[in-house]
Amino acid sequence: MKNLALVAALGLSALAMPALADDYPQRDIDLVVPFAPGGSVDTTSRIIAETANSILEGGELVVVNRGGGGGIVGQTSVSMAAPDGYSILAMTSSVVTNPLMKGATYSIDDFRPVALYNLDPEVIAVPMDSPFETAQDFIDAATAEPLSIVVAGIGTSHHLSGLAIERVTDMTFNYIPTSGFGAQVQAVVGGHADGALWPMGEAMAQAQAGGVRLLAIAQEERNPDFPDVPTFQEAGIDIPIFATFRGWAVPAGTPDDVVATLSNLMQSVYEDEAYRERMTNAGFVPVFRDADAFQAVISDYATRTGAIIEEAGLGQ
Amino acid sequence: MDAILLGFQTLATPMVLFMLVTGLFAGMIVGSIPGINDNIAFAVFIPFSFAMPPDQALALMVGVYCAAATGGAIPAIVIKVPGTASSLLTAEDGNAMARKGMAGRALSIAITSSVIGGIISSIVLLFFAPSLASVALRFGYVENFALAILGLSSVVGLLRGNVIKGAIAAIIGLTVATIGFSPVTGFPRYTFGNINMIEGIPFVPLLVGLFGVAALLDLMVDIFRDRKDNKPLSKLPEIGSLLLPRALMRRLWPVWLSGAAIGNVIGMLPGAGMLMAIFLAYDNAARRFRRLYAGKPGEEAWGEGVPEGVAAPESANNAVTASSMVPLLSLGIPGNSTSALFIGALALHGMVPGPLLFSQHGNIAWMIIVAFLVANLLMWPVAFLVIRSVSKSIFSIPKEVLVGVIAMLCFIGAYSDGANTFNMWVALVAGLVAFVMRMTKIPLGPAILGLVLGPQLESSLNNSLLISRGDWLVFIDPINHPISAGMIFVSALLWIVPVVLNFLPKKAA
Known part of the structure; x- marks a missing residue:
């Protein structure tokens, strides 16, 4: 009987002990x-x-x-x-x-x-047949008048990245909230909007397939898969990283x-x-x-x- | 052609074919159980698929996806409970036929229509996927808005006699659709502070409630009524002969072709989905029926056991399955919520749907396409086997037991979509609402359509106007948006023509 109590007590204390690595x-x-x-x-x-x-x-x-x-x-x-x-x-x-x-x-x-x-850094993507060939074209156009930009939704981190860009540049965006990445691809590749703010992870496949063109990537160094695409800072957007x-x-x-x-x-x-x-x-x-x-x-x-x-x- | 052969080679290994057939049986059964649908089946299955080779996992998913759309018709016909949302309309004429002792014929029409719709759209997928994908791209926000309007307008054709109740139903659906985030402001609305409703009422448990739980309540009322009258429980209709007379086949061919065509087009368009396809096909078949057969001797009234009422929605919903893969495989854009789950399954195996899929994983991409064709060919025997064995034994279960089984499955199904107990409440409340609607003769169809199209209507309208800077004329702009202008025009006709016809003097019969 005594032994049993001892075993029970030991068992309980083992349960109560903090987990050690x-x-x-x-x-x-x-x-x-x-x-x-x-x-x-x-x-x-x-x-x-x-x-x-x-x-x-x-x-x-x-x-x-x-x-x-x-x-x-x-x-x-x-x-x-x-x-x-x-x-x-x-x-x-x-x-x-x-x-x-x-x-x-x-x-x-x-x-x-x-x-x-x-x-997952933020990227600026435009349709393949967009008139904006470079980040500078895009910045000039968005400075002249608001561009329609697809984002995943109002209040998502992609919308916030757009607001961050507007804070540090003279660009203005007309946010087009579109839920679901598929619907966003449809809007951009189909040329129904001027561009999109996307996570690199999802944009990559579309860019490699030639449906969209990436203009700038919000990370500190260039992406080895896209050596020609400038970082935000190189493009003149003073945000070192937004990911x-x-x-x-x-x-x-x-x-x-x-x-x-x-x-x-x-x-x-x-x-x-x-x-x-x-x-x-x-x-x-x-x-x-x-x-x-x-x-x-x-x-x-x-x-x-x-x-x-x-x-x-x-x-x- | 080499690519198609590659697809066949990938598919033609014993394990992959076995998985496809397993998927067909599983999908047929999942579809035929009210309360469980292909979405739930995938949610449960996707984690398991991680451990399987990709070809087997995807073959199984194709099987389930194709067969679930067919299986839904079985309980719709036998007990007037749609097994899936896509057989919502089949329940009307299908069950009416069953009550007249033609359950077998109704089931046979449903299966044959499904198989024909499925095969046609698989062939379209096989040969025209890349060229059709560009059509999907022409659909922007403006076109999506016009499409939603067209979908809602198709309801008008279904509302003979009780326009007000139909309108009430549509408004209920549209209202419930506003719960959750406003796409315009990003703020939640009508969530009553409940975090679970922040993205809207979870859709899968909602459907489980509207179809499964509501059916349960119906069955219970039946049982109580029989008890009160001291009658032995009324039996479910016998299935009977499954043979289709040749004359009937000839008569249904045009319906199958137009149903398949509608399903093909709607399936390709992201955001439209099966429900819109069945409504448009049903509406279209109803018009044809009224023109050619209505009032002739030996013909039933529409909604009371007309074969076209089963053939049209069933050929359309199966045509949607394969064609929803057109934009998914070639662009990475899912045609509906079920095909969206294929993205997840592909991603788990390190594949991204879209143009790169064909160059990087051509064998898998083509296998999926070929699997749709093979699945639809095999579906015919599988469907008859399931009806003759499983369905027969399910429907021979005493009604009291059936109630318990359906209840359990509904709540498990609702819960398993996200492992969230809140979903079970959603299913229960939705079931009660659907039951009250049925008691008060408010049709469920327009409510579901409102529910599905509400968010699309709101966000496509908002986004179209944002891009056009507030110009409402974009929707009827014949130069920049001819597709939208056309759809708005057809929608307007759907509203105006019945009114005008009412005022014209009736022709002497």
């Missing part, structure tokens, strides 16, 4: 994708999970789709999950803007960044060693050549930034967009 993970880890299956976050998460599970010991990374509310439902669920490392959010830039614009109840401080795996990001975050309060374990896991995944090839084929440039560097990216994005949201009166 040595014995983490002991069971499967949920990687929560706050969207339905089939989207970019879902696709990249599954590619990561496949490689991660060949490395991870003690448990599996399980992709869980928790859609609804434009990502807010799944994001909120992770913000309220136990900070034990068994709930990871596939975190996108919308985590920064949703509390400001869409009334999400969590705050960005409810999450602790783990690692970044993809940065949506994809990474991992865990609930605030998750122990340091667990975050380190997950960050190291992501690094090992990144170092796998087959993984990088799969990501590239799916249209996403694989990168790796650890927790601190990812935090810096998030803070930079938050500062940049916070000011724009306030100026444009998009907050609520």
